[in-house]
Each structure stands twice: as C-alpha cells, then as structure tokens.
Amino acid sequence: MQISGSIFPFFLLAFILVSGASSAADKNIDFLECLTLQFQKSNSESDSIYTPQNASYSSVLQSSIRNLRPASNSPRRPFVIITPEHESQIQAAIYCSKKHGIQLKVRSGGHDYEGLSYISETPFVIVDMRNLRSISIDTEKNTAWIQTGATLGELYYTIAEKSKTLAFTAGVCPTVGVGGHFSGGGYGMMSRKHGIAADHIIDAKLIDANGQIRDRESMGEDLFWAIRGGGGTSFGIVGCI
Ligand SMILES: Cc1cc2nc3c(=O)[nH]c(=O)nc-3n(C[C@H](O)[C@H](O)[C@H](O)COP(=O)(O)OP(=O)(O)OC[C@H]3O[C@@H](n4cnc5c(N)ncnc54)[C@H](O)[C@@H]3O)c2cc1C
Numbered sequence: 001m002q003i004s005g006s007i008f009p010f011f012l013l014a015f016i017l018v019s020g021a022s023s024a025a026d027k028n029i030d031f032l033e034c035l036t037l038q039f040q041k042s043n044s045e046s047d048s049i050y051t052p053q054n055a056s057y058s059s060v061l062q063s064s065i066r067n068l069r070p071a072s073n074s075p076r077r078p079f080v081i082i083t084p085e086h087e088s089q090i091q092a093a094i095y096c097s098k099k100h101g102i103q104l105k106v107r108s109g110g111h112d113y114e115g116l117s118y119i120s121e122t123p124f125v126i127v128d129m130r131n132l133r134s135i136s137i138d139t140e141k142n143t144a145w146i147q148t149g150a151t152l153g154e155l156y157y158t159i160a161e162k163s164k165t166l167a168f169t170a171g172v173c174p175t176v177g178v179g180g181h182f183s184g185g186g187y188g189m190m191s192r193k194h195g196i197a198a199d200h201i202i203d204a205k206l207i208d209a210n211g212q213i214r215d216r217e218s219m220g221e222d223l224f225w226a227i228r229g230g231g232g233t234s235f236g237i238v239g240c241i
Pocket of ligand 1: 066105110111175183239
C-alpha cells in the first residue's frame with residue numbers, strides 16, 4: 001500500500017510535464033512553419049533561419065556574445081535564430097512571434113552586459129541584425145544612415161575613409177553594436193564636448209509590433225525620443241538610424 005501510494009503521484013506529475021513540454025514544442029513548430037511560409041511569400045531565402053539542427057547554429061549564436069556568464073547560466077537557448085537580409089524578414093519574424101505567442105529578442109552587437117539580447121526564461125527566437133550593417137555617409141550634409149547591425153568600429157572606419165575632419169560621438173569599444181548602443185545612449189571619448197550618440201540621431205526606421213516601418217515623422221516625437229536612450233527593444237526593432 002505504501003509503495004503504490006508513492007508511485008501514483010509520480011505518474012501524475014510525469015504526465016503533466018510531458019503534456020506541457022509537447023504543447024510548447026507544438027508552438028515552436030507552428031512558429032517555424034509560419035516563418036517559412038512568410039519567407040516564401042516575400043521570395044526570401046530560408047538560409048537566414050537557423051535551428052539547433054543546423055550545423056552553423058552554435059557558431060552563429062556565440063559569435064557576438066561578449067559576456068559568457070549569462071549565456072552559460074541560461075536555462076534555455078533560442079529555438080530559432082533569424083539573420084534577416086531584408087526588412088520584410090524582420091516583419092515576418094514579428095508577425096509570426098505575435099501570432100504564436102513567442103518571445104522575440106533583437107541582437108545587434110551582442111554586447112548587452114546581462115545578455116538581454118540572447119537569453120530568456122521562456123521559449124524565444126533571436127532576430128540577429130548581423131547582415132544588416134550598411135553605412136552610407138553624405139559628406140555634403142554631414143549625415144549618415146547606418147543599419148543597426150553595424151559595429152561602432154565599422155562606423156568610425158567608414159567615416160575616416162570618407163573624411164579627415166568628420167567624426168561621430170559614441171563609445172570606445174569597436175565591436176559594440178549600433179542598435180543597442182545608440183538606442184541606449186552611447187557615451188565615449190568625445191562626450192564631454194559633443195554629448196552622447198543619441199543626442200545626434202536625427203531620424204530612424206523602426207519596425208513596430210504590427211510590422212509597420214516608421215520613420216521619425218510617422219512614429220511621432222514621443223516615440224522618437226524614447227528610442228534614443230530608453231532602449232530600442234522596448235518599442236520595436238530599429239532597422240537603421
Ligand atoms: C566590451 C564593452 C564595451 C562597452 N563600451 C561602451 C562605451 O564605451 N560606451 C557606452 O556608452 N557603452 C559601452 N558599452 C555598453 C554598450 O553600449 C551596451 O551594452 C549596448 O546596449 C550594446 O549594444 P549591442 O548592440 O552591442 O548589444 P545587444 O546585446 O545586441 O543589444 C543590447 C540591447 O539593445 C537591444 N537591441 C539591439 N539591437 C536593437 C535593434 N536594432 N532594435 C531594437 N533593440 C535593439 C537588445 O535587444 C538588447 O536589449 C560597452 C559594452 C561592452 C560589453
């Protein structure tokens with residue numbers, strides 16, 4: 001009697017765990033199917049999608065992680081990493097994560113001290129901006145458009161190639177990403193005189209939770225103010241700035 005009394009709750013518990021795990025797995029599969037379909041609709045290559053079964057998954061995941069502690073203590077890894085090459089792929093990721101209730105993390109340079117761009121306690125996917133890193137500089141107007149997957153080092157290098165007199169005030173570490181850095185502030189060697197990076201942002205393209213691409217005018221001044229210091233990830237995915 002004592003033995004069967006202790007076995008029964010064990011089976012009950014085991015059933016609940018297995019049942020919960022399979023519904024989470026179903027959600028993940030639904031998300032992946034949704035993403036593949038959306039990519040097909042926009043004629044996108046699905047080689048921008050990495051699952052743990054993909055041979056490059058681990059190297060893509062670890063490539064920009066600067067603080068290994070949060071990653072090694074994290075209970076889970078992303079079940080998909082998306083490396084968009086076009087804004088439509090970001091829109092697809094947002095659409096499918098909303099539809100299937102999956103948490104979406106954005107990563108630019110991966111330098112978040114707490115690993116916020118690549119760890120989570122709930123099932124999640126990463127949109128990694130690594131392939132969106134073009135920098136276009138207008139030396140007549142002294143302005144630039146920078147895709148947020150670029151690093152500070154790439155920005156400084158490109159400015160120096162174009163001009164011996166222009167510069168941009170931002171952080172000192174060349175591998176920090178523009179996406180997290182500019183949307184969080186950006187303090188560096190020139191800040192005493194010129195302020196922080198966010199002070200010099202004059203426009204941005206933000207993809208919001210509905211997948212709409214907003215610029216400064218269409219997002220409004222309040223939101224534009226918020227993404228220059230409040231951290232972009234609370235408001236959408238900053239595509240370029
Ligand atoms: C070695 C090192 C040196 C540093 N040096 C400086 C310095 O000199 N000056 C300074 O001010 N700071 C410095 N920092 C801090 C750094 O600026 C911040 O951690 C910054 O948020 C990192 O941006 P990231 O894109 O590299 O990081 P990520 O980890 O990719 O992102 C950081 C946060 O921003 C979000 N995010 C990233 N990209 C986007 C996007 N496109 N749209 C919306 N949200 C986005 C992420 O989800 C995450 O929450 C340094 C950090 C490290 C590790």
